[in-house]
Amino acid sequence: MIKVRLFAGLAEAAGKRELEIPVEGRITAQELRRLLVVRYPNLGNLLKNSIVAVNQEYTDDRRWITDRDEVVMIPPVSGG
Amino acid sequence: MMKDYEITTREIDINRLIQRVSRPQAGAVATFFGTVRGVTDGKRTLFLEYEAYGEMAEKKMEQIGMEILERYPEAGVAMIHRIGRLQVSEIVVAIAVSTPHRQDAFEACRYAIEQIKTIVPIWKKEYQEDGSFWVEGKDHDD
Numbered sequence: 001m002i003k004v005r006l007f008a009g010l011a012e013a014a015g016k017r018e019l020e021i022p023v024e025g026r027i028t029a030q031e032l033r034r035l036l037v038v039r040y041p042n043l044g045n046l047l048k049n050s051i052v053a054v055n056q057e058y059t060d061d062r063r064w065i066t067d068r069d070e071v072v073m074i075p076p077v078s079g080g
Numbered sequence: 081m082m083k084d085y086e087i088t089t090r091e092i093d094i095n096r097l098i099q100r101v102s103r104p105q106a107g108a109v110a111t112f113f114g115t116v117r118g119v120t121d122g123k124r125t126l127f128l129e130y131e132a133y134g135e136m137a138e139k140k141m142e143q144i145g146m147e148i149l150e151r152y153p154e155a156g157v158a159m160i161h162r163i164g165r166l167q168v169s170e171i172v173v174a175i176a177v178s179t180p181h182r183q184d185a186f187e188a189c190r191y192a193i194e195q196i197k198t199i200v201p202i203w204k205k206e207y208q209e210d211g212s213f214w215v216e217g218k219d220h221d222d
Contacts, residue, residue: 005133007131007132007133007201007203008131008203008205008214009203009205009214009216012214049216053133053136053201056135056136056139057136058199072133072136072201074133074201075203075214075216076216076217077197077198077199077200077201077202077203077217078197078202078203078204078214078215078216078217079130079132079137079161079172079173079196079197079200079201079202079203079204080114080161080172080173080193080196080197080202
């Protein structure tokens with residue numbers, strides 16, 4: 001089970017701060033994003049515009065993810 | 081004890097921030113304060129609500145600081161970003177950079193705020209009279 005933390009607009013649209021994706025072993029960030037969109041179609045556009053952060057680092061879509069990783073979807077930032 | 085790279089829910093104490101970068105080799109301290117603007121695109125802002133992925137945000141701010149120190153090894157760098165509800169004119173983000181000479185301090189300070197707005201996982205929600213929305217990406221005034 002991979003847990004994905006959400007913030008800001010994503011958390012609000014999902015109505016929760018964490019999503020769970022049943023996965024055994026490892027998957028790529030790209031695959032994770034695809035599974036999230038299938039499971040939560042109403043978040044589709046927000047998910048597509050987000051970057052996957054793994055263990056507090058931005059990653060590209062080829063990065064492998066397991067259930068031991070800290071995974072967060074990062075929508076476009078707007079600090080400052 | 082204030083950290084050099086900090087996300088806080090409290091009011092920002094700019095004097096303490098400046099003290100963090102004060103050192104004998106500094107001949108200049110440049111500061112930047114971002115404040116809550118009361119009007120955006122002709123619409124009145126009631127207040128802003130900020131949220132951060134705190135652990136990563138502090139890490140990313142530190143990364144920005146390290147990049148500045150690589151370029152200006154004698155610099156002192158500190159930055160703090162506030163989250164939660166902020167009223168118009170309140171300070172949201174504060175940056176202080178000290179260097180031996182002023183030019184470097186100005187440049188590094190500018191670099192820091194641009195990078196904060198680009199890579200640090202912080203989000204703002206704007207509350208206006210007729211509704212609210214999460215702001216996506218940089219402000220128009222960048």
